Amino acid sequence: MIFGYLDPGSGSMILQAVIGGLAGIGVAFKAYRARRAINKAETGSEAGDVSAVEETTQPAES
Amino acid sequence: MSARWRKPPSPPSPELAHPEPAPTDVSTPDPGSFRDPASRVVIDGDKVVRLLDERGLEGWRSLSATKFFRTAVADGRLIESVEVDPPDGSAAALAHPRLDFISYPYEWTFSMLRDAALLQLDLLEGALGAGLTIKDATPYNVQFVDGRPVFIDVGSFEAYRSGEPWIGYRQFTRQFLFPLLLRAWAGVPFQPWLRGDLEGPTAEQMAKLLPAGKRLNTSALLHVRLQARMESRMGDRSVRRELGEAGFTADLILANVRKLKKLVASLEWEGADQGWSTYVECSHVTRDRATKGEFLEAALDRLGSRRVVDLGANDGHFSQIAAAKGALAVAVDSHEPVLDALYRGRPGPGLAIVLTDLANPSPSQGWAGRERPSLMERARPDLVIAYGLIHHLIYGASIPPREVVRWLSSFGCPVLVEFVSPADEMVVKLVGNKLPHELHPGGEEADFRALLQQHFATVAEQALGEGTRVLFALEPLPRAGGEPVITTGGEPAMTSDG
Numbered sequence: 001m002i003f004g005y006l007d008p009g010s011g012s013m014i015l016q017a018v019i020g021g022l023a024g025i026g027v028a029f030k031a032y033r034a035r036r037a038i039n040k041a042e043t044g045s046e047a048g049d050v051s052a053v054e055e056t057t058q059p060a061e062s
Numbered sequence: 063m064s065a066r067w068r069k070p071p072s073p074p075s076p077e078l079a080h081p082e083p084a085p086t087d088v089s090t091p092d093p094g095s096f097r098d099p100a101s102r103v104v105i106d107g108d109k110v111v112r113l114l115d116e117r118g119l120e121g122w123r124s125l126s127a128t129k130f131f132r133t134a135v136a137d138g139r140l141i142e143s144v145e146v147d148p149p150d151g152s153a154a155a156l157a158h159p160r161l162d163f164i165s166y167p168y169e170w171t172f173s174m175l176r177d178a179a180l181l182q183l184d185l186l187e188g189a190l191g192a193g194l195t196i197k198d199a200t201p202y203n204v205q206f207v208d209g210r211p212v213f214i215d216v217g218s219f220e221a222y223r224s225g226e227p228w229i230g231y232r233q234f235t236r237q238f239l240f241p242l243l244l245r246a247w248a249g250v251p252f253q254p255w256l257r258g259d260l261e262g263p264t265a266e267q268m269a270k271l272l273p274a275g276k277r278l279n280t281s282a283l284l285h286v287r288l289q290a291r292m293e294s295r296m297g298d299r300s301v302r303r304e305l306g307e308a309g310f311t312a313d314l315i316l317a318n319v320r321k322l323k324k325l326v327a328s329l330e331w332e333g334a335d336q337g338w339s340t341y342v343e344c345s346h347v348t349r350d351r352a353t354k355g356e357f358l359e360a361a362l363d364r365l366g367s368r369r370v371v372d373l374g375a376n377d378g379h380f381s382q383i384a385a386a387k388g389a390l391a392v393a394v395d396s397h398e399p400v401l402d403a404l405y406r407g408r409p410g411p412g413l414a415i416v417l418t419d420l421a422n423p424s425p426s427q428g429w430a431g432r433e434r435p436s437l438m439e440r441a442r443p444d445l446v447i448a449y450g451l452i453h454h455l456i457y458g459a460s461i462p463p464r465e466v467v468r469w470l471s472s473f474g475c476p477v478l479v480e481f482v483s484p485a486d487e488m489v490v491k492l493v494g495n496k497l498p499h500e501l502h503p504g505g506e507e508a509d510f511r512a513l514l515q516q517h518f519a520t521v522a523e524q525a526l527g528e529g530t531r532v533l534f535a536l537e538p539l540p541r542a543g544g545e546p547v548i549t550t551g552g553e554p555a556m557t558s559d560g
């Protein structure tokens with residue numbers, strides 16, 4: 001998944017939305033769910049759980 | 063602004079504003095600039111020419127049309143660019159001033175890397191405000207000119223496409239933020255890491271290095287621990303398009319950038335306060351300073367030196383003398399607190415700072431072993447100062463005197479060296495833990511003179527203080543067959559952006 005000459009890193013990209021604040025957390029969650037849906041459709045399997053994103057709403061306990 | 067870049071002494075440089083009509087010679091690609099296909103750099107005489115493809119040209123058009131660009135160039139944060147006729151195969155070409163000296167992040171002090179990080183964030187914030195973005199975030203895009211950070215990779219700017227995240231965020235954390243956190247939070251110098259791994263620590267590695275007291279810090283949780291976690295969860299599943307569709311905006315990047323600016327600006331390191339301490343310890347330093355300064359000035363006047371490398375520069379006193387005479391002076395030392403204090407004192411025109419251990423100076427490394435040339439290749443001095451240094455190498459680093467002299471001659475230029483005899487009080491301190499038979503023989507003045515004779519002609523000498531030190535002004539003996547002393551792998555890098 002290299003678009004430019006630099007690989008931005010998928011996890012790091014989603015994280016940026018989270019760091020952006022409340023509005024961003026929603027964006028991150030939506031993007032993550034969309035990604036999961038695609039993976040499901042493509043492979044018929046779970047793409048992983050969403051807990052990493054869910055945790056971000058309560059970062060103090062991670 | 064243009065006076066900030068001193069032109070190399072010879073050959074005379076064509077005016078940047080009126081570039082020579084001669085076609086750009088594309089045969090010498092810069093070894094440090096090839097990763098971005100849209101923009102690469104070639105060295106053409108004393109110009110640095112950036113060749114752009116169609117995409118790169120688009121980026122340049124977007125950038126050069128903005129007020130943000132003109133302001134950033136005017137206040138010295140962004141390198142000057144002039145459009146020149148592109149050679150065949152390129153959509154456009156930009157000429158930049160060729161910088162006198164290139165240094166790398168693993169040769170910078172803490173405050174230098176922090177200022178470079180703040181410049182990167184500042185420019186990204188300004189760019190986003192102008193509808194642009196910066197597609198990477200590496201300290202190799204920043205150079206220090208006259209003691210101030212300047213962003214040199216104009217090819218990194220492009221129009222911001224709505225819905226895009228900050229592509230350089232991960233790189234920013236690995237190459238700027240984590241190294242700074244290493245020093246500020248864990249007290250561990252970042253330079254060895256950045257020298258060993260040019261990409262910088264990963265979030266996962268950094269997470270393991272967080273000191274207990276910082277593990278619950280909000281920035282540590284987000285930029286370090288959560289990033290590490292998300293990286294391992296997501297692997298390489300694409301999310302770029304999904305983010306855009308989910309409503310990602312430039313405002314989210316701006317919020318991140320502003321938080322990072324605050325965080326980075328708040329970072330300090332424990333060496334910041336001990337700047338001059340090591341210096342004051344040496345009593346002979348103040349005693350001999352004036353004499354050593356005059357000896358240097360006499361050499362500068364006699365030789366008309368343009369490019370001086372000051373080995374063991376400490377607070378940069380002698381580098382400043384050379385810079386004041388219009389030379390470029392590269393102050394090299396292995397002690398971070400003194401160089402950091404020198405940097406923070408805003409040393410002004412003509413002074414460059416390099417943090418490296420001279421018993422193990424920066425090697426040539428990166429792709430094909432030459433993406434980042436060695437310090438010895440980049441230094442290219444026409445005068446070397448080695449004041450108050452060789453006893454550290456001989457008695458501290460256990461380098462035999464004959465090797466030290468051979469090394470000094472390998473610069474292939476005149477050298478000012480301060481001989482320090484084994485009887486000197488500083489040497490007595492340095493060898494405190496060693497037995498006589500554990501020391502290299504040949505450290506006496508007569509031995510040293512004999513060694514010098516093998517490589518140099520002595521043109522002046524001057525006894526110092528209590529008679530345990532002597533200054534020598536040396537000129538290299540002509541070599542049989544005129545073989546070059548330092549073999550460089552072609553052109554030295556004159557840019558560093560990747």
Ligand SMILES: C[S@@+](CC[C@H](N)C(=O)[O-])C[C@H]1O[C@@H](n2cnc3c(N)ncnc32)[C@H](O)[C@@H]1O
Binds near residue numbers: 344373450451
């Ligand atoms: C006694 S001071 C001399 C400073 C100045 N050149 C003068 O003559 O006043 C020695 C300096 O050499 C530096 N130094 C010692 N060993 C070094 C090494 N291996 N690499 C780089 N610098 C070194 C020390 O950090 C210190 O700043």
